[in-house]
Amino acid sequence: MSGEAVFWTGADWSPEASDALVLADAETQQTALDAALAREDVVVGPYLAAVSEDGGALVRLRETIRTLGPTIRTDLGKQAEAQAA
Amino acid sequence: MYQYDAHDREMIRERTAQFRDQVERRISGALTEEEFKPLRLMNGLYLQLHAYMLRVAIPYGVLSANQMRTLADIAEKYDRGYGHFTTRQNIQYNWPKLGDVPAILDDLGAVEMHAIQTSGNCIRNVTTDVFAGVAADEAGDPRPVAEAIRQWSTFHPEFTFLPRKFKIAIAGSRADRAATKLHDIGLIMVRDANGVVGCEVSAGGGQGRTPMIGKVIRDFIALADLPPYLEAIMRVYNLYGRRDNKYKARIKILVHELGVDAFKEAVEAEYARIDNASVAIADAEWTRIASFFSPPAYEDLADEDLGALATQVDDGRFARWLTHNVEAHQRPGYAAAVASLKPIGGVPGDATDEQMRILADLADEFSFGELRVSHAQNIGFPNVPQHRLPALWARLEAAGLGEANHGLATDIICCPGLDYCALATARSIPVAQAISNKFSDPARQATIGPLPIKISGCINACGHHHVGAIGVLGLEKNGVENYQITLGGQADGAGAVGQVVGAGLAAAEVPEAIDRVVDRYLDVREDGETFIDTYRRVGRDAFKEVIYAAA
Numbered sequence: 001m002s003g004e005a006v007f008w009t010g011a012d013w014s015p016e017a018s019d020a021l022v023l024a025d026a027e028t029q030q031t032a033l034d035a036a037l038a039r040e041d042v043v044v045g046p047y048l049a050a051v052s053e054d055g056g057a058l059v060r061l062r063e064t065i066r067t068l069g070p071t072i073r074t075d076l077g078k079q080a081e082a083q084a085a
Numbered sequence: 086m087y088q089y090d091a092h093d094r095e096m097i098r099e100r101t102a103q104f105r106d107q108v109e110r111r112i113s114g115a116l117t118e119e120e121f122k123p124l125r126l127m128n129g130l131y132l133q134l135h136a137y138m139l140r141v142a143i144p145y146g147v148l149s150a151n152q153m154r155t156l157a158d159i160a161e162k163y164d165r166g167y168g169h170f171t172t173r174q175n176i177q178y179n180w181p182k183l184g185d186v187p188a189i190l191d192d193l194g195a196v197e198m199h200a201i202q203t204s205g206n207c208i209r210n211v212t213t214d215v216f217a218g219v220a221a222d223e224a225g226d227p228r229p230v231a232e233a234i235r236q237w238s239t240f241h242p243e244f245t246f247l248p249r250k251f252k253i254a255i256a257g258s259r260a261d262r263a264a265t266k267l268h269d270i271g272l273i274m275v276r277d278a279n280g281v282v283g284c285e286v287s288a289g290g291g292q293g294r295t296p297m298i299g300k301v302i303r304d305f306i307a308l309a310d311l312p313p314y315l316e317a318i319m320r321v322y323n324l325y326g327r328r329d330n331k332y333k334a335r336i337k338i339l340v341h342e343l344g345v346d347a348f349k350e351a352v353e354a355e356y357a358r359i360d361n362a363s364v365a366i367a368d369a370e371w372t373r374i375a376s377f378f379s380p381p382a383y384e385d386l387a388d389e390d391l392g393a394l395a396t397q398v399d400d401g402r403f404a405r406w407l408t409h410n411v412e413a414h415q416r417p418g419y420a421a422a423v424a425s426l427k428p429i430g431g432v433p434g435d436a437t438d439e440q441m442r443i444l445a446d447l448a449d450e451f452s453f454g455e456l457r458v459s460h461a462q463n464i465g466f467p468n469v470p471q472h473r474l475p476a477l478w479a480r481l482e483a484a485g486l487g488e489a490n491h492g493l494a495t496d497i498i499c500c501p502g503l504d505y506c507a508l509a510t511a512r513s514i515p516v517a518q519a520i521s522n523k524f525s526d527p528a529r530q531a532t533i534g535p536l537p538i539k540i541s542g543c544i545n546a547c548g549h550h551h552v553g554a555i556g557v558l559g560l561e562k563n564g565v566e567n568y569q570i571t572l573g574g575q576a577d578g579a580g581a582v583g584q585v586v587g588a589g590l591a592a593a594e595v596p597e598a599i600d601r602v603v604d605r606y607l608d609v610r611e612d613g614e615t616f617i618d619t620y621r622r623v624g625r626d627a628f629k630e631v632i633y634a635a636a
Contacts, residue, residue, distance in 0.1 A: 001112060001182055001183040001184050002136055002137075002182050002183075003132050003133070003135070003136040003137035003182070003183065004135060004136055005134070005135065040117060040118050040119070041114045041117070044118045044132065045118075045132070059564055060561075060564060061503065061512075061561075061564070061565075061566065062134070062503060062509070062561075065134060065503060065504065065512075066134050066135065069135055070135070070504035070505055070514075071504055071512060071515065072432055072504050072512075072514045072515055072518070073432075073504075076135075076165055076180070077135050078135075
């Protein structure tokens with residue numbers, strides 16, 4: 001209920017981007033997305049976010065910012081929670 | 086300031102209770118997100134990149150000290166200790182939790198505030214000049230008119246499901262410091278041949294992906310007849326506005342596609358059909374509303390010698406603040422002062438809860454307890470005795486609010502951009518910060534003179550880049566942030582949409598490119614010309630060539 005971004009691990013939703021499941025082919029991607037869309041009581045607006053070939057990095061800056069927080073306030077968002085932890 | 090009556094209080098109470106129930110049902114799952122979304126939007130609650138975002142209405146930018154204290158308390162208790170003031174004179178909180186929002190609305194309700202109609206396809210906050218009611222050049226005070234429009238448009242059952250959002254702005258003078266030509270309906274207060282105050286009405290202005298300057302559709306409408314006339318415009322829009330395509334659903338598209346003459350005809354025909362008496366503001370009600378905006382208990386003061394005043398504080402920054410941040414007032418001996426929320430290198434328009442409390446205290450001590458929020462994202466003190474300006478500035482300066490940059494190159498209008506907003510295609514704030522740092526030298530800013538720089542992080546133009554003398558639009562090109570420069574935009578007067586100069590630039594290139602543009606202006610300007618004057622005279626190419634000159 002915080003409105004924060006969460007990431008599908010394969011089993012459940014985690015607030016940590018590092019827990020995210022990387023899906024390599026279109027079919028498993030669509031299956032996972034359909035399953036998430038069917039459960040909008042759990043999460044709102046699920047979508048697939050592109051990652052690099054080795055699965056290591058998000059392609060779009062938008063998605064990276066989502067995993068971190070505002071770039072101009074590194075004391076806010078997930079990046080701050082990671083610091084505090 | 087307007088004070089709620091029993092009706093107003095009851096409406097807010099009921100609305101908050103209704104939303105509390107909706108939130109509970111959303112959390113329990115009884116309401117799906119699809120069902121909840123339009124409801125939360127009507128209460129100003131967005132979902133953004135990191136969290137929910139709550140946009141609180143500050144009607145026509147007028148705020149009491151007490152209200153500002155509540156905004157500070159909300160920032161501290163429910164958010165992360167700060168708020169962001171917007172280009173529509175509202176405040177945004179970036180980190181509320183869904184479950185806390187009803188409590189936030191309760192706290193707002195206790196000081197006669199709310200988040201109603203700050204989002205959704207309805208009539209939004211009516212905006213006006215930051216110094217409405219005190220500016221020296223007004224034909225009339227826009228505040229009571231804005232309040233009347235607010236009452237007419239709040240919960241209006243006929244206009245709750247418009248094709249798209251609807252924004253109205255009103256200016257008290259032709260100087261138009263409210264960007265009225267860039268609004269769905271723009272109103273400029275004028276006097277007719279008999280000295281009766283009314284409004285010139287324009288329609289179909291807007292920014293976003295298809296910027297358009299509003300067209301005058303009526304030279305004069307008496308104030309009392311304004312609600313029925315607005316009703317006529319809204320009915321024409323509601324009936325004929327496109328609902329098939331979200332990107333063609335604003336009234337500007339309708340005015341453009343019909344043509345202004347046909348649109349005007351349709352409005353006049355509808356206006357003729359409306360039973361004025363049922364919609365117009367009754368004289369008694371008009372008097373009641375206007376009574377809340379009568380002048381405060383001004384003392385009898387004489388105008389000060391501002392040059393002498395400047396010497397009272399042994400700090401060149403104060404002399405500059407007097408020059409740039411203080412506006413002429415209707416009342417002798419008084420001034421309207423701008424507290425800058427644009428510290429050099431800072432986030433434009435943000436204030437901490439501590440700063441908000443200081444602003445509230447200063448309002449009580451220096452400005453009859455009243456503050457203003459500017460659409461340029463600064464805070465105004467509308468009624469400061471001139472002889473107290475030194476003391477006011479010293480306190481602002483101590484709180485990091487004393488930058489002497491009102492209207493200058495570092496007084497940048499900037500949207501939240503990709504750092505916060507789910508709609509954004511690029512970051513805007515870091516670009517604003519870099520430009521601010523580039524132009525930090527106060528002497529250089531003074532030499533340059535007025536230079537509105539406006540930055541948007543996407544095509545929706547919440548940063549008003551189309552009407553910046555220098556505009557910056559952040560896009561995404563091949564996954565990388567790319568910035569388009571526009572020149573020659575103008576929010577005041579007849580209004581003008583800026584011209585794109587050419588291919589977009591990388592983020593790092595933007596401050597230097599703007600620096601070269603400014604250098605070119607300084608090279609070719611003639612006596613007394615501001616940047617926009619010179620631009621109009623010499624044209625785009627003189628500037629385009631320096632932007633793309635080999636580094």
